[in-house]
Amino acid sequence: MTLTSTDGAAGSFSHRSVLLDSAVDLLLTDSGGRYVDATFGRGGHSRMILERLAENGVLLGIDKDPQAIDESRTLAAADSRFNVFHGSFADLGQALEQAQWPQVEGVLMDLGVSSPQLDDASRGFSFMRQGPLDMRMNPRQAPSAAEWLASADEKVIADVIFKYGEERFSRRIARLIVERRAEAPISTTLELAELVAKAVPKKEKHKHPATRTFQAIRIFINRELEDLELGLRAAAEKLAPGGRLVVISFHSLEDRLVKRFMRDLARGPQMPKGIPVTAAEESSAYRLIGKASKAASDEVSDNVRARSAVMRVLERRADIAQEKI
Structure with missing residues (x-):
């Protein structure tokens, strides 16, 4: 989700992504790696990721909104390290297959409706502005x-x-x-x-x-929760050892789903009591990175929508053999 303001021109928005710096800090573990911004929006996270990537680093932007894709293609034309896939993050596996990336070093998901979508009355997302009752991201x-x-x-x-x-x-x-x-x-x-x-x-x-x-x-x-379940699973499966999945949620239904998904993966297989298993069999190939984090007070004061943001991070461990989810 992004912070936006109109500049007086119809359809013109400026924005700064919520939790921008901290999300990119946690996502990037290898400046020469392959990364996915699975919710491109207006490119706030993508631009900062590209600023920090090395010349051999690459980034794929995904979004279902045609307006976001138009913006992403402008960025792709300006930076050869960036490419675009028009679709939902539920289609992450297909997007990576098309890019010929078997694994990635990181996936970022910034969930929910974006501020440009919310602030554009013609999209029909806001109950505060008169517009057609649409609400479709695509x-x-x-x-x-x-x-x-x-x-x-x-x-x-x-x-x-x-x-x-x-x-x-x-x-x-x-x-x-x-x-x-x-x-x-x-x-x-x-x-x-x-x-x-x-x-x-x-x-x-x-x-x-x-x-x-x-x-x-x-x-x-928009099938948001169904797509989220599919997207989380695809992202975790495609993480390379040491790779991270960073998810920013904006309401309790999303965050609850993300929290349970990451917790269950990090916990590993739950065996019934009395069944003899080795320590390796009980271990998970994933771990949580820190606790859930929220926007700082200064960011919330600049953007009231940031107050509900919750960020969670899952890492695929490099010291344990990979497993199917």
Whole structure:
């Protein structure tokens, strides 16, 4: 995720990636290695990685957003060490096969919606700006949020809002959505935000009542958690000995998934009591690097979105034989 501000020109954004320096510090263990920025965004992490790579180091940028890919191709044209793959990080294995990289020294994932996506009203991610109710990270893929809400079953809508938004009033919200769409399609962000605000009887302090609903629909439409599971597994499998997976999460569902995945790999195989095993059989080929870290107070003061960022790091150990996940 990135910090952004508009400069007055339509569609123009400047940004600084959250946890930029610390993420790159932890990622780079070999300046001449092969690295993947699995969530290119607007290239904040990629540019710093390239600054620190040696001439023989290489970087692959991955993103599902066509606007991000346009930006990444500009960078690729300027630096021969950088290449681009248009797709989800769930397709990491395919991306590395295409690049002919059997292993990599590091993978970085900066999860969630990017600030350029959130701040561009035409993308439909924000409940604070009027725009088409889209929410697709790749607008070339169907359906949009509006299209899904126009036809989905009331129970399915409620389940999605509860599961991915942890919204306790999900059934009330879904019921009102279905009632409203019978009169006219819900086609804009502010229409949905106002509808949700009416459906939520108790408001949380300092939080818009539509926050959880917008988060849930966005996660569902873009298959974010399903892709994350696939991406984490592919990244861990492709790490070279000593290589690292660095993941920055922005909400509890993502972080919970990342935490469990890394913890289980670092813990190694769990054998039932009483079964004789050697120390080597109990050892894991992975280890956690430090504890979960968060943005410093000065970064949060500059970018309120950084307050929820959590970074976790997994390393493939160089002293233990490799294993299949």
